[in-house]
Amino acid sequence: MARNPGVSLKTPAEQDLMRAVGRLTADVLDMIGPHVQPGVTTDELDGICHEFIVGRQDAIPAPLDYKGFPKSICTSINHVVCHGIPGDKRLRNGDIVNVDVTVIKDGFHGDSSRMFQVGKTALQAQRLCRIAHEAMWVGIRMVQPGVRLGDIGHAIQVHAETNGYSVVREFCGHGIGRGFHEDPQVLHYGTPGTGLVLEPGMTFTIEPMVNAGKRHVRILPDGWTVVTKDHSLSAQWEHTVLVTPQGFEVLTLGVEERPPSHPG
């Protein structure tokens, strides 16, 4: 706590609780993946996730009633950047959709999102999703004590922009723990050598939103849905990360991202 007032350092016991809720968050995304198909409504996906979190995980979907958000997950299709509200719209062949899941268990939050391809998607949509995924990992791989948030934001921005895309500025990653959105803000753009210095025990998300066109966004009259101003496609991935003495630990790895467990 000493060096960065307002930024909590998680104790080993708290880190264990963050690991547990991070796993639950990944489990929800692993579970919902096969349901993301042409013809399903985003309300149906929301209902399945809600039931899984509340009924099977005995946990709480953090978005529900968060500042008035009406659903348990966010579903952001095509030119929707983030905070899409599940509804009766059916997914169509060729759509790309971000599903963003935040779970609360034993007082701690896990937050992660992934892009899903609906049926057969265009190569340009696939490339955008791939570059956004790489941009997130470029940021994650830099995480270690002593690195500054500006170093991370800069690296993410460079990866997106050198590939011809833009990074949304209005929304960012965030500290996470007992709070859904804690300090610090984790910008996905920035200047090397600036910003908060990372310390072991910090937990935060990295969740770059990458647009195929210009970076500018607009909020729809529902007060939540964020869309690209130019209606270009947008993609986002999110993980919750712990700063360790050696580097980083990703707390929300899906089953396909985890190293195979070995006997003994």
Ligand code: MF3
């Ligand atoms: N899960 C989002 C994030 O990554 C926040 C969603 S807030 C909500 O920070 F109210 F829209 F759910």
Ligand code: CO
């Ligand atoms: Co987040």
Ligand code: CO
């Ligand atoms: Co999220």
